[in-house]
Amino acid sequence: MLKQSNPFMKQANLIGGEWVAADSGETIDVVNPANGQVLGTVPKSGQAETARAIDAAQKAFESFRKTTALERSNMLRRLHAALMDNQDALAELLTLEQGKSLAEAKGEIGASAANVLWFAEEARRTYGDVIPSPWADRRVMVNKEPVGVVAAITPWNFPSSMLARKIAPAIAAGCTSVAKPAELTPYSGLAWGLLAEEAGIPPGVINIVTGTASEIGDELCANPLVRKITFTGSTRVGKLLLSKAAATVKKVSMELGGNAPFLVFDDADLDRAVEGAMVAKYRNSGQTCVCTNRFFVQAGVYDAFVEKLAKASSALKVGPGVEDGVQQGPLIDETALAKVEEFVTDATAKGGKVVVGGKRHALGGSFFEPTVIAEATPKMKFMKEEIFGPVAPVFRFETEEEAIALANDTDYGLACYFYTNDLRRAFRVMGELKYGMVGVNEGLITTPEAPFGGVKESGLGREGGHQGIEDYLDTKYVCIGGLGD
Ligand code: ADP
Numbered sequence: 001m002l003k004q005s006n007p008f009m010k011q012a013n014l015i016g017g018e019w020v021a022a023d024s025g026e027t028i029d030v031v032n033p034a035n036g037q038v039l040g041t042v043p044k045s046g047q048a049e050t051a052r053a054i055d056a057a058q059k060a061f062e063s064f065r066k067t068t069a070l071e072r073s074n075m076l077r078r079l080h081a082a083l084m085d086n087q088d089a090l091a092e093l094l095t096l097e098q099g100k101s102l103a104e105a106k107g108e109i110g111a112s113a114a115n116v117l118w119f120a121e122e123a124r125r126t127y128g129d130v131i132p133s134p135w136a137d138r139r140v141m142v143n144k145e146p147v148g149v150v151a152a153i154t155p156w157n158f159p160s161s162m163l164a165r166k167i168a169p170a171i172a173a174g175c176t177s178v179a180k181p182a183e184l185t186p187y188s189g190l191a192w193g194l195l196a197e198e199a200g201i202p203p204g205v206i207n208i209v210t211g212t213a214s215e216i217g218d219e220l221c222a223n224p225l226v227r228k229i230t231f232t233g234s235t236r237v238g239k240l241l242l243s244k245a246a247a248t249v250k251k252v253s254m255e256l257g258g259n260a261p262f263l264v265f266d267d268a269d270l271d272r273a274v275e276g277a278m279v280a281k282y283r284n285s286g287q288t289c290v291c292t293n294r295f296f297v298q299a300g301v302y303d304a305f306v307e308k309l310a311k312a313s314s315a316l317k318v319g320p321g322v323e324d325g326v327q328q329g330p331l332i333d334e335t336a337l338a339k340v341e342e343f344v345t346d347a348t349a350k351g352g353k354v355v356v357g358g359k360r361h362a363l364g365g366s367f368f369e370p371t372v373i374a375e376a377t378p379k380m381k382f383m384k385e386e387i388f389g390p391v392a393p394v395f396r397f398e399t400e401e402e403a404i405a406l407a408n409d410t411d412y413g414l415a416c417y418f419y420t421n422d423l424r425r426a427f428r429v430m431g432e433l434k435y436g437m438v439g440v441n442e443g444l445i446t447t448p449e450a451p452f453g454g455v456k457e458s459g460l461g462r463e464g465g466h467q468g469i470e471d472y473l474d475t476k477y478v479c480i481g482g483l484g485d
Contacts, residue, residue, distance in 0.1 A: 006089060006092060006093045006096070006187075007086075007089055007194075008086065008089055008090055008093050008187070008190075008191040008194055008195075009039070009040060009093055009187050009191075010187070010190040010191065010193060010194055011027075011040050011041055011042055011043075011190075012042075012043060012190075013043050013045055013049060013053070013207075013208060013209050013210060014190065014193035014206065014207055014208045015049065015052055015053045015056050015207050015209070016052075016053075016055075016056030016059070016060070016203055016204045016207065017056075017202075017203020017204055018203075019193070020043075020049075021043050022043035022044050022045040022046070022049060022211060023045070023046075023048055023049060024044065026043070026044040027041035027042060027043060027044055028041060028042055028043075028044045028183055028186075028210070028211065029041055030042060030097055030184070030185075030186060030187065031184075031333075032096050032097065032099075033097075033098070033099040033329070033330045033331070033332055033333060033365070033366055034096075034099055034320035034321060034322070034329060034330050034365065035320065035365065036365060039096055039097060039187070040187075042183075042186045042187075042190070042210040042211075043209075043210055043211055044210075044211045044212060045209050045210060045211030045212070045215075045216065046211055046212050046215035046216065046219075047215050047216075047218065047219045049209055049211070049216075050178065050180075050209050050215070050216045050219040050220060050223075051219055051223065053178045053207040053208075053209050054149060054151075054178055054207075054219070054220070054223050054225050054226060055225070056203075056204045056207050057149040057176040057177060057178050057204060057205075057207050057225075058148070058149050058176070058225045059204055060176045060202060060203065060204025060205050061146075061148055061149055061175070061176040063202070064146075064174060064175075064176055064202060064204075064205055065145070065146050065148075065174045065175075067174065069123050069124045069126065069172075069174075070124060072123045072171055072172055072174060073120045073121070073123040073124050073172070074120075075171060075199055075200065075201050076116050076117070076119055076120035076123060076168060076171055076172060076199075077117070077120045078198075078199035078200060078201075079116050079120075079168075079171075079195060079196065079199040079201065080113050080116040080117045080120060081199075082195045082198040082199050083109060083112055083113040083116060083195060084110075084113050086195070087106055087109045087110065087113075088106070090105075090109045090160065090188070090191060091105035091106040091108070091109050092105070092322070093187050093188060093191060094108060094109065094159065094160055094185075094188045095321040095322055095329070096187075096322070097159070097184070097185045097186075097187050097188065098156065098157070098159060098184075098185045098188070098321075098329075098332070099285070099321055099329040099330045099331070099332060099366075100284050100285070100321050100329050101321040101326045101327060101328070101329055102321055102322060102326075103327075104283065104284060104321075105321065108158055108160050108161050109160055109161075111161045111164070111446075111448075112160045112161045112163075112164035113164075114447075114448045115161065115164040115165050115168050115448045115464065116164055116168045117448075118168070118448035118449065118464065118468075119168035119169050119171070119172040119448075119468070119469065120168075120172070122169070122172055122466065122468070122469050123171075123172035123173070123469075125466070126144045126172075126173065126469060126473060127144070128141065128142045128143045128144050129141070129142040130142075135481075136484060137481060137482065137483045137484030138479055138480060138481045138482075138483060139479075139480040139483060140477075140478075140479055140480075141477070141478045141479075141480065142475060142476070142477050142478070143475075143476045143478060144173075144473040144474070144475060144476075145174075145473065145474050145476055146173045146174035146175040146472060146473065146474070147173070147175055147227040147228045147251055147471075147472055147473065147474050148175060148176075148225070148226075148227035148228070149175070149176055149177065149178065149225050149226050149227055149228075150166070150170045150175045150176070150177040150178075150226070150227070150228045150229075150230060150472065151177070151178050151179075151180070151220035151221075151226045151228070151229045151230070152166040152167065152170070152177050152178070152179040152180070152230050152231075153179075153180045153217065153220070153229070153230075153231045153232070153233065153241070154166070154179065154180070154181055154182060154189060154231075154232055154233070155182050155232050155233045155234075156182035156183075156184040156185040156332055157284055157287045157288055157289075157332070158232075158284070158288070159181055159182060159185035159186075159187075159188035159189055160188040160189075160191070160192075162232045162255075163179055163181065163188075163189055163192055165232075165452070165463040165464060165468070166179070166230045166232075166463070167179065167192060167206060169463075169468050169469045169471075169472050170472050171201065171205065171206075172469055172472070173469055173472035173473050175228070175472050176204060176205045176206070176207075177205070177206055177207065178207045178208075178209060178220065178226070179192065179206065179207065179208045179209070180208075180209055180210070180213070180216050180217070180220070181208065181210060182233075183210065183211075183213065184332060184333065185332075186210045189208060189210075190208055190210070192206060192208065193206060193208050217237075217240075217241065217244070218244065221241060221244035221245050221247070221248070221250075222244070222247065222248065223248075224248050226248075226250060227250055227251060228250055228251040228252070228253070228471065228472065229241055229245050229250055229251070229252050229253075230252075230253040230461075230463075230471070231252070231253070231254050231255070231256075232255040232256075232289075233255075233256070234256065234257055235256040235257040235411075235412075235457050235458070238254045238256040238459065241254075242254065251471055252460060252461070253453075253459075253460060253461030253462075253463065253471045254459040254460045254461065255289065255452070255453060255454070255458075255459050255461075255463060256289070256412075256414075256454065256457060256458050256459040257289055257386050257412055257414070257457070257458060258289040258290055258291075258293070258386065258412050258414030258415055258454065258458055259293045259294065259384070259385070259386055259410040259411075259412040259414075260280070260290055260291060260292045260293050260294070260414060260415045260416055260417065260435075261292070261293070261294050261295075261296055261406070261407035261410075261416050261417070261418075261433075262276075262277060262280055262281075262292040262294070262295045262296070262416070262417040262418070262419075262443070263296045263297075263403050263407060263416075263417070263418035263419065263429070264277075264295070264296070264297045264298065264301060264305055264418070264419045265298050265301075265400070265403075265418070265419060265420040265422070265425065266298040266299075266300035266301050267420055267421045267422050267425070268301065268419035268420050268421060268441075269419065269421060269441070270301055270304060270305060270308065271308070272419065272441060273305065273419040273441075274305065274308045274309055274312055275443070276417065276419065276439070276441070276442060276443025276444070277292065277295065277309055277312075277392070277443060278309075278312050278313070278316075278443070279443045279444045280292040280417055280439070280443035280444065281295075281390070281392045282313070282316060282327070282328055282370060282390055283444070285328050285329055285330070285331055285368070285389065285390050286387060286388060286389045286390040286391065287331065287332065287336070287388050287389065289386075289414055289415075289458075290414060290415035290437070290446065291387075291388070292392070292417065292443075293382055293386055293387055293393075294376070294382060294383065294393055294395060294406075294407075295309075295376075295392060295393065295394040295395065296395045296396075296397050296403050296406055296407060297394055297395070297396060297397070298396075298397055298398070298403070299396055299397070299398055302394070302396045305394070306355060306372065306374045306394050309372055309392060309394070310355040310356045310372045313356050313357065313370040313371070313372050313392065314356045314357070314370065316328050316370045318361055318363065318367055318369070318370070319363065319367075328370060328390060329367075330363075330365055330366040330367045330368075331366040331367070331368055331389055332366070333366055334366055336366065336388060336389060337360065337366045337368055337389075339387075339388070339389070340368055340387060340388070340389035340390070340391055341359075341360070341368075342381070343380075343381055343382050343385075343387050343389070343391055344358050344359075344371060344373065344391060346380055346381045347373050347376060347380045347381070347382070347393060348373075350377060350379050350380050351375055351377065352373045352374070352375055352376055352377075352380060352393065353373065353374045353375050354371065354372075354373055355372040355373065355374050356369070356370065356371060356372050357369030357370050357371030357372065357390070357391075358371050358373075368389060368390055368391075369390070370390045370392075371390060371391040371392065372392045372394065373391065373392065373393045373394065374394050375394075375396070376393035376394055376395045377395065378395070378406065378409070380393065383409070383410075384410060384411075386412075400425065400428070400429065404429065404432045404433065407433055408432075408433065408434050410456075411456055411457040412454065412456060412457055412458045413434050413435045413436060413454050413455035413456035413457070413458045414435060414436055414437065414453075414454035414458035414459070415435060415436070415437040415438075415439065415445070415454075416433050416435040416437070416438055416439070417438070417439040417440075417442070417443055418430075418433070418438075418439075418440060418441075419440075419441050420440075420441070421441075426440050426441075434455060434456065435454070435455065436451075436452075436453045436454040436455050436458060436459075436462075437450075437452065437453075437454070446464075447464070448464045448465075448468075449464065449465060450464060450465050451463070451464055451465035451467040451468065452464045452465075452468075
């Protein structure tokens with residue numbers, strides 16, 4: 001099924017308001033993960049196109065930085081309207097290139113719109129300070145100014161909303177940007193160019209380049225005109241970008257990998273915990289950085305939890321995301337599938353028991369069965385590594401101290417979840433978990449109003465919340481003297 005008819009499927013770079021091919025004319029195929037068919041192509045760009053996009057962004061910045069906060073807020077409001085007016089078409093495009101169900105894709109476009117609206121509001125609140133002066137004849141003032149050109153690199157799992165969290169605060173702050181969407185899912189990224197045109201955002205404020213990641217990334221890191229890099233993706237690439245950005249001392253925001261624990265105590269509401277577990281595990285077929293990687297369940301409720309989770313998991317409807325009622329689509333590609341298989345093989349070799357699922361789905365392609373593995377132990381691979389697939393390993397624990405130690409025994413620190421009905425335990429445990437985000441009796445906590453981000457090797461900076469715009473602003477201290485009599 002070749003869906004060329006989708007009005008948002010743009011197969012070109014956007015540089016300085018022009019839709020252009022790669023200099024070489026070369027392209028990359030984009031494949032629908034649900035059926036392996038080629039949806040279309042995008043330009044295979046490299047260093048030269050990226051440098052031009054940066055120049056275009058810098059040129060646009062000279063005037064964009066002088067727009068008022070109210071003007072930028074109104075642009076973002078129009079962008080929000082453009083997203084909501086086209087939610088169905090954007091969701092279809094997202095499902096076709098990424099695989100998630102249409103319901104989840106619509107939800108992601110809604111989340112993009114919510115982020116845009118949030119930053120439309122925050123644009124008008126980038127307050128500075130007037131500080132009581134220690135000098136009688138001077139005034140002390142602090143202003144906030146846009147940092148300049150921002151480079152935004154995004155992953156394939158949320159190709160629309162991850163860009164929303166970067167483009168929207170950039171515009172709100174008065175920055176211009178060069179975006180590089182993931183090569184597996186570039187269309188939802190390129191769609192932001194069309195949406196920006198529809199919203200009347202000036203040419204050059206948003207530039208989008210697709211192609212060879214390392215070449216584009218190297219130019220974004222090395223070019224001194226880029227003043228900030230915002231990245232969502234793997235910890236491996238994040239570290240690479242951090243080291244490369246050091247040469248020109250850029251600001252950096254990094255949303256990297258996770259290894260989310262999900263703790264269920266004996267005193268938890270078990271049905272609520274299972275409900276939370278299902279979203280925290282299987283959203284986007286387990287391909288989110290805040291997806292539960294490890295379930296830790298107290299001995300008293302262990303068997304009951306495993307049974308309920310297995311029952312709910314086996315009831316999930318797996319299929320192509322575009323089909324009615326489908327809850328879980330395919331994994332992004334064969335590599336992802338092979339990796340998930342490897343986790344299951346490793347676990348069963350070390351004594352893990354597959355309660356449901358455990359293998360490639362009968363649908364073929366990159367579909368995998370929703371899987372629950374009981375009797376998980378810390379020796380298994382998923383104790384330290386991100387699964388990024390629909391596999392739920394369930395570990396058993398006896399005491400609260402043991403659960404906290406297990407949960408924290410990782411280099412990551414993005415999201416974590418725990419379930420208890422004991423208020424004192426809730427406060428104790430939330431204080432002990434070394435994570436940037438904690439869900440207490442909730443399995444889905446992301447919202448534009450709250451700061452999203454991690455500690456340890458899960459990243460730097462926060463997206464969303466009132467914190468989300470800070471990284472796009474420089475602080476300028478101004479001392480005004482000669483004011484004496
Ligand atoms: P994932 O494992 O989720 O695919 P990656 O970190 O590999 O995460 O990819 C996230 C984004 O980083 C994608 O847009 C990808 O193209 C980009 N990327 C990968 N390698 C580099 C690189 N060397 N420089 C810049 N960007 C890169």
